[in-house]
Amino acid sequence: MHIDSASREQLQEWEKELSAQYQRICEHELSLDITRGKPSADQLHLADKLDGILNGDYRAADGTDTRNYGGLDGLACARDLGADILQVPSEEVIAGGNSSLTLMYHAVLTGYLFGFAGNTPWRELENPKFLCPVPGYDRHFSICEQLGIGMVNVPMTDSGPDMDAAEELVRNDRDIIGIWCVPKFSNPTGVTYSEDTVDRLAQLGQIANPGFRIFWDNAYAIHDLEQQVNLPSIRSATLANDTADSVIQFASTSKVTFAGSGVAFVSSSPANLASLKQQMQAMTIGPDKVNQLRHSRFFAEFTMLKEHMQKHAEILKPKFACVLEQLEKSFGESDLGEWEKPRGGYFVSFNTRPGCATEVIKLAADAGVKLTPAGATFPYGKDPEDRNIRIAPSFPPLEEVDTAMSVFVLCVKLASVRKQLQMA
Amino acid sequence: MHIDSASREQLQEWEKELSAQYQRICEHELSLDITRGKPSADQLHLADKLDGILNGDYRAADGTDTRNYGGLDGLACARDLGADILQVPSEEVIAGGNSSLTLMYHAVLTGYLFGFAGNTPWRELENPKFLCPVPGYDRHFSICEQLGIGMVNVPMTDSGPDMDAAEELVRNDRDIIGIWCVPKFSNPTGVTYSEDTVDRLAQLGQIANPGFRIFWDNAYAIHDLEQQVNLPSIRSATLANDTADSVIQFASTSKVTFAGSGVAFVSSSPANLASLKQQMQAMTIGPDKVNQLRHSRFFAEFTMLKEHMQKHAEILKPKFACVLEQLEKSFGESDLGEWEKPRGGYFVSFNTRPGCATEVIKLAADAGVKLTPAGATFPYGKDPEDRNIRIAPSFPPLEEVDTAMSVFVLCVKLASVRKQLQMA
Structure with a gap:
């Protein structure tokens, strides 16, 4: 299907055909949901032995009675776990509660209200703002929005944020005091930042406001689907560039053990950790x-x-394969959309033709398939081109992913054809 | 021992005698700690069956898979538990993480940054401040101090905060936007607020800034040592006075199950809960x-x-009895100090003669007995009369409490006599 080169008659014929197919699907009264990056019950089951594993022995190896108060840094052995995941020294890790998002919120709050490492609190700047690689993670943007921190879009490329754009912005605006990064299997595009991108990010601290911080949300650090994808160390890069204070890293076991009941980690320079504490x-x-x-x-x-993560991969792989096969089959030889083929993480990001995403999502919803709201992957929920749709195949069973994707591709076709007819 | 009526010779004789006793104690090189309200290992052991209790069944009665993401309000059955503890409807409860202090912090943050129920955010006031019944809980004061919220002392009486003083302050200063209350077995005095106090607190909302909130930290709601002490319902009182939005209640299972790994609760009016969420x-x-x-x-x-709380009481009672016996034996017939006899909670609050607390704590520390720092029970760590010392007997074994108290009473005597000699 090639929309751009199709005649009006061809488009009308397609529209009729696709509308008929869509009507038939609506009659099935589906109720499917591929909105959020939640693990499936099968994946959660892999960690069911967590409850009861202590067998009455609540003492950590260092003698700490874990049942009692205390220990702002978290348990030493938990910090070791975070250090392994983030590949940083344990002394630079705080093991927190059940949510890395909460750690990020408090880190932004620290910068905003109090300032990191003796720098000016962001709230004292005229118009503090974060760079937001787009499409990105809606919950990052919500933190900025709630605190009144401005957001500036930076396009994502297939090697990470567009660093030319990022450097230009940082150089010219001292009110830019942060950037959100999901450096491995980026949410939602699935891209892993290249060595060059990581290096250039590590150098931002040399040209930015000294209070500038990179929020390195390594949510998918160990969430490879096939062979391991290597993310260059931002810590090493900042140490080499004398900008170690410019990065704060985050990880969690939310998509390793239990999504709501894991352990979250934050890692940074001693000066930043002191500010956080x-x-x-x-x-x-x-x-x-x-x-x-x-x-x-x-x-x-x-x-x-x-080994545990490999078991997750075995469960996730067929679902990702299903999504990618459906997209390839329907759009491989078309001008209807673009997507990355993620090698890990939780999402497939699909770009429709300009101006079609909202309509695709509406059509799918009316046919009983819930997709992430249009614009959700952009600050303020505004996708300037109305193109991006985040597909999250992890939670539903494979059959449902397959059905939902059938509906999805049909809706993309129908919306694209109708849009073209309107424009013609 | 009566200091006020003692002759200089008598004081000098006492000083000599007590100094000699103190020297002998110092030789024992003790290392005891009665600083913080931590449960003992015996108490924590009562809940050891928590880990493993799920027996592989992670579904709540309402079908929720507790292992996955979601549910900002907390699990329905957990909200029921909080409702039972606070004696409020479940719909007015949010069940949170492991710390009621964290819920309080976020509630203050909500008022400060965003305002409750459509009211002006406190940060937009010229000089927002909380009333702080003193002596009180240091961690409450730390929240205000961190956010730059001023604090105004209000004396505690044996029926709660001095309400004449509180009303006067609230009436005359629109910048007073909160009050910290530990209404049952108050930290540290052990006092439970009377019906009259609760009623008058519930009426503050009628005369205060509409953004004014009572932070009702019911940390010891079910922590009675003997027969149950009844705390009048602040919820009923505010409903009767049409001030339901003026109160936010907190509780947790920190001193019920595990101190660091319990469940915390916040309860308030629908409008306030909406702001918190x-x-x-x-x-x-x-x-x-x-x-x-x-x-x-x-x-x-x-x-x-x-029933579980009765087991706690059985463990705690001998320790409280030991503290009170030592105080009664040493100071019952003296002018050296005053204290309440708490019927629950975690503390005994002792007031020395004016100007002696710092010296008592220093003497005890030098003899190997750690007490809560002088001033800790007051905003900014400043006890204007340098009198109050918080004794926390829960954590150490009974023998250690007994030894620590022997040192304590000796230090009180010695400091009091020396002070009087200096002043004479």
Whole structure:
């Protein structure tokens, strides 16, 4: 199907055909949901032994009674786990509660209210703003929006954010005090940042406002589908560029053990960790160390974590394959859309022809297939070209992913044809 | 021992005698700690069955898969548990993470940055401040201090905060936008607010800035040592006074199950809960529902929770009795200090003669007995009369509490006598 070269008659014929197909699908009264990057029950089941793993022994190897108060940094063995995931030293890791998003929120709050490492609090700037590689993760954008921190779009490429654009913006605007990054299997495009991108990001700290911080949300650090994809170390790169204070890294076991009941980690330079702990100490006496101990026992060796992730991959692979096959089959020889082929993570990002995403999502919803709302992958929910749709195949069973994708491709075709007819 | 009526010779004789005793104690090289309200290992052990209680069944009664993302309000059965503890409807409860302090921090943050229920954010006031009944809980004060919210002392009486003073302050200063309350077994005095106090607090909302909120930290709601002490319902009182939006209540299972790994609760009017959730939704996808389910299973009925608390009381009672006996024996017939006899909670609050607390704490520390720092129970760490010392007997074994208290009473005597000699 090639829209651009199709005649009006051809488009009208397609429209009639596709509308008829769409009507038939609507009659099935489907109720499918491929909106959020949630693990499936099968994946969660892999960690069912977590509850009960302590067997009455609540003491950590270092003697800490995990049941009692205390320990703002988290349990030593949990910090080791975070260090393994992020490939950083344990001393630079804080093991927190059940959510890396919460750690990110508090890190933004720290920068905004108090400033990192003695720098000016962001709220004292005229118009503090973050760079937001787009499409990106809606929950990152929500944090900025809630705190009134502005957001500036930077296009994503297949090697990470467009660094020419990022450097230009940072150089010319001292109010840019952060950037959101999902550096491996980026949400939603699935891209892993290249060595060059990581290097150039590490150099931003040399030209930016000294309070500038890279929020390195390594949510999919160990979530490879096939062979391991290597993400260059941002820590090494910043150390080499004398910008170690410019990066704050995050990870969690949310998509490793239990999505709502894992352990989250933050890692940064000693100066930044001190700022974070300054904020934290008014807020908490310490994280849930019992759950941290459970995780340390469950993953006594890092190899056990890696083996565990392979089991996740076995469950996820057919679902990703299904999505990609459907897209390839329907659009491989067409001008109806573009997508990346992710080698890990939780999403497939699809770009429709300009101006079609909202209509595709509406058509799919009316046919009983819930997709992430149009614009959700952009700051303020505004996709300037109305093109991006995030597909999240992890949660539903494979058959449902397949059915949902059949509906999806049909809706893309129908919306594209109708749009072209309107424009013609 | 009566200091005020003692002659200089008598004081000098006492000083000599007490100094000699103190020297002998110092030789023992003790290392004891009665600083923080932590449960003992024996108490924590009561809940050891929590880990493993799910027995592989992670589904809540309402069908929720607790292992996955979602549910900002917390699990329905956990909200029921919070409702039982706070004696409020479940719909008015959010079940959160492992710390009520964290919920309080976020509630203050909500008022400060965004405002509750459409009211002006506190940060937009010229000089926002909280009333702080003193002595009080240091961690409450730290939240205000971190956010730059001013604090105004209000004296505690044996029926709660001095309400004449509180009303006067609220009436005359529109910048007063909150008050910290530990209404049952107050930290540290052990006082439970009277019906009259609760009623008058509920009426503050009629005269205060509409953004004014009572932070009702009911940390010891079910922590009675002997027969149950009844705290009048602040919810009923505010409903009767049409001030339901003026109160936010907190509780947790930190001193019920595990101190660092319990479940915390916040309860308030629908309008306030909406404001809290507005803030929360940018920060988290939801609390640790697996741990909430553990707690719901462990306390399947509220009677089981009450029986559990009786076991805590059995462990705590001898320690409190020991503290009170030592105080009574040493100071019952003296002018050296005053204290309340708490019927629950975690503390005994002792007031020395004016100007002696710092010296008592220093003497005790030098003799190897760690006490809460002088001033800790006051905003900014400043006890204007340098009198208050918080004694926390829960954590150490009974013998250690007994030894620590022997040192304590000796230090009080010695500091009091020396002070009087200096002044004479």
